[in-house]
Amino acid sequence: xxxxxxxxxxxxxxxxxxxxxxxxxxxxxxxxIDDEVVFFQAGGAIVGLWDRxxxxxxxxxxDRGGWGGITLAHNVGSPAEVDDVIAQxxxxxxxxxxxxxxxxxxxxSGVFIDPDGHPWEVAHNPGWSLDETGxxxxx
Amino acid sequence: xxxxxxxxxxxxxxxxxxxxxxxxxxxxxxxxIDDEVVFFQAGGAIVGLWDRxxxxxxxxxxDRGGWGGITLAHNVGSPAEVDDVIAQxxxxxxxxxxxxxxxxxxxxSGVFIDPDGHPWEVAHNPGWSLDETGxxxxx
Numbered sequence: 001x002x003x004x005x006x007x008x009x010x011x012x013x014x015x016x017x018x019x020x021x022x023x024x025x026x027x028x029x030x031x032x033i034d035d036e037v038v039f040f041q042a043g044g045a046i047v048g049l050w051d052r053x054x055x056x057x058x059x060x061x062x063d064r065g066g067w068g069g070i071t072l073a074h075n076v077g078s079p080a081e082v083d084d085v086i087a088q089x090x091x092x093x094x095x096x097x098x099x100x101x102x103x104x105x106x107x108x109s110g111v112f113i114d115p116d117g118h119p120w121e122v123a124h125n126p127g128w129s130l131d132e133t134g135x136x137x138x139x
Numbered sequence: 140x141x142x143x144x145x146x147x148x149x150x151x152x153x154x155x156x157x158x159x160x161x162x163x164x165x166x167x168x169x170x171x172i173d174d175e176v177v178f179f180q181a182g183g184a185i186v187g188l189w190d191r192x193x194x195x196x197x198x199x200x201x202d203r204g205g206w207g208g209i210t211l212a213h214n215v216g217s218p219a220e221v222d223d224v225i226a227q228x229x230x231x232x233x234x235x236x237x238x239x240x241x242x243x244x245x246x247x248s249g250v251f252i253d254p255d256g257h258p259w260e261v262a263h264n265p266g267w268s269l270d271e272t273g274x275x276x277x278x
Contacts, residue, residue: 006273028142066207068205138180
């Protein structure tokens with residue numbers, strides 16, 4: 001198995017609400033299938049939005065609700081950009097789980113929670129490189 | 140907010156067990172921090188393994204256990220490669236949630252569940268392109 005992720009699918013309760021939230025963050029859907037699935041090109045990967053119950057069944061897991069041990073992160077080039085993205089998420093209606101601040105690992109980050117409870121850390125990590133395509137590399 | 144994912148952190152109960160599982164799939168850790176966090180370079184993104192309780196606290200969410208509405212996928216170039224990766228996951232001790240088979244969306248996929256309950260769909264989607272770097276693009 002190669003070392004890569006192709007697709008991250010986020011289970012949602014209301015596809016329209018979730019799509020509008022990501023649109024408000026500046027994202028544009030690349031493909032919409034039968035008003036049921038929305039795919040966004042996300043760098044060299046894809047982010048999907050799909051009904052959470054259908055995703056659970058398709059994934060062969062039981063859904064007890066709430067968070068399930070996966071957190072996404074979006075890295076940016078500076079602390080100021082962290083502030084900007086968190087402000088944008090707040091304006092889009094996200095709950096801000098953690099206000100932007102210096103972290104104990106030497107970076108700067110904040111957390112927003114999307115309308116379906118999926119947390120995104122927005123981070124500046126000076127130890128990782130971020131190229132012009134948005135790809136992130138370990139030091 | 141740019142359209143990309145930098146990092147996917149998987150909450151784990153036992154870091155050693157989780158690391159060995161991904162090693163058995165052929166992955167090599169890029170950075171290990173204080174025997175507490177393991178990062179794998181995963182294409183232009185990064186996959187992290189970290190204590191699930193600490194990840195929940197850092198993510199400002201409550202953990203009720205179980206799956207939480209996020210499923211990862213690993214796309215490959217052919218149905219035969221789906222079979223190969225699912226066989227590799229089975230040999231590494233994964234639960235196979237769904238045996239490889241043709242899907243109603245015109246592809247071929249199976250699902251394995253990692254030792255911490257995180258599902259991965261392994262898929263061949265003839266409608267998406269997969270380049271030599273492993274990047275996936277919507278049609």
